[in-house]
Amino acid sequence: MNQKVKYYLSILLLLASMSAFAQSGLYTEDIFQHYGKRHGSTMVQLSADVLKAYDVTLYKSLSFHPEASGPYGWSWIIACIDQDKRRARKIKETMLDGSLESGYYQLPQARKGINRFILFKVNGKKKATLIYIEGTLNSAELVSMLFSKK
Amino acid sequence: MKSIEYIKHLLDKYFEGNTSHSEELELRRFFAEAKDMPAEMSVYKPLFGYIDKESSMIKPMRHHHKLYIRYIWTAAAASILLLFGIAGYSGYIHGNSNYVIINGEKSTNVQLAKEEAQKALTDVGFSQKDISKELIPQDMKEDMQ
Numbered sequence: 343m344n345q346k347v348k349y350y351l352s353i354l355l356l357l358a359s360m361s362a363f364a365q366s367g368l369y370t371e372d373i374f375q376h377y378g379k380r381h382g383s384t385m386v387q388l389s390a391d392v393l394k395a396y397d398v399t400l401y402k403s404l405s406f407h408p409e410a411s412g413p414y415g416w417s418w419i420i421a422c423i424d425q426d427k428r429r430a431r432k433i434k435e436t437m438l439d440g441s442l443e444s445g446y447y448q449l450p451q452a453r454k455g456i457n458r459f460i461l462f463k464v465n466g467k468k469k470a471t472l473i474y475i476e477g478t479l480n481s482a483e484l485v486s487m488l489f490s491k492k
Numbered sequence: 493m494k495s496i497e498y499i500k501h502l503l504d505k506y507f508e509g510n511t512s513h514s515e516e517l518e519l520r521r522f523f524a525e526a527k528d529m530p531a532e533m534s535v536y537k538p539l540f541g542y543i544d545k546e547s548s549m550i551k552p553m554r555h556h557h558k559l560y561i562r563y564i565w566t567a568a569a570a571s572i573l574l575l576f577g578i579a580g581y582s583g584y585i586h587g588n589s590n591y592v593i594i595n596g597e598k599s600t601n602v603q604l605a606k607e608e609a610q611k612a613l614t615d616v617g618f619s620q621k622d623i624s625k626e627l628i629p630q631d632m633k634e635d636m637q
Contacts, residue, residue: 403612463616471615488617
C-alpha cells in the first residue's frame with residue numbers, strides 16, 4: 343500500500359475515533375455548566391478515587407434554583423433532560439400537576455460494563471437537584487441507595 | 493587494470509578470508525570490467541557478479557526499511573496523539589478531581605464534597621412515605637425489592 347495512503351488512513355482513523363468519543367456528551371452537561379458556578383447553586387464532582395466502595399467512577403450533582411424567566415429557565419432545563427431521555431434505556435418519571443417532579447433515566451452504557459444514570463428532582467421550593475452517576479453499579483443498586491437516603 | 497597475477501593473489505587471499513574491504517572492491521571491479529580473463533578465473537565471475545547483484549538489491553530493501561520505520565513512527569505518533577486526545581477530552585468532560593462549588597466558590601475539600609453529595613442524593617431519594625403515596629412507579633418499587 344502506498345505510504346501516503348497509509349499515513350492519511352492513520353490520521354483519518356485517529357480523527358474518527360476522537361469524534362466517536364466526543365459523541366458521548368450529554369445535554370444535561372449544559373445545565374451543570376450554566377448553573378454550576380452561580381450564587382445559590384451547589385455543584386459537586388467526585389471521581390473514582392473516592393467512590394470505589396460504591397462502584398461509582400464519576401458522580402456529579404447540582405442543586406440549584408432555575409431561572410424563573412429567560413432562555414435558561416425551566417423550559418430549557420426540561421428540554422435538556424428530554425434530549426438525554428430520548429437516548430435512555432430505562433425511564434421512570436413522576437409528574438405533579440402536569441410538570442416533571444422527578445426523573446430517573448438509565449442511559450446507554452458509556453463503555454462495556456459502565457452504566458450511566460441521570461436523576462432529577464424538584465422540591466416544593468422550586469429548588470432542583472440534578473445528578474449524573476457513572477459506574478459499574480446497576481439500576482437496582484442505585485435505587486436501593488436512593489431509597490436508603492431518606 | 494590490475495595484473496592477472498595480482499588478481500590471482502587477491503583471489504587466494506579472498507578464499508582464505510584475509511581480504512580487506514578495499515581489496516574485495518578491487519576484485520568486484522575487476523570482474524565487472526574485465527573483458528578478457530583466463531578461463532580458470534572466469535569461473536569466479538558469477539560469484540562476484542552475484543555479490544554485485546546482491547548489493548544492488550540491498551538498496552531498495554533499505555529504502556523499504558526506511559519507509560517501514562517512518563510508518564511505524566507515524567503510527568506511534570498517531571497513537572500517542574490519540575491517547576492524549578482521549579485523556580484530554582475525558583479530563584475536560586469528567587475532570588479528574590474532586591471538588592464542590594458552593595455559591596461560585598470552589599473547594600477541593602473532599603469531606604465537604606462528600607457531604608454535599610449526600611445532601612443531593614437525599615434530595616432525589618425516596619422515602620417510605622413516597623412509596624405509600626404511590627409517587628414511585630411500580631417497576632421502580634420492584635427494583636427496590
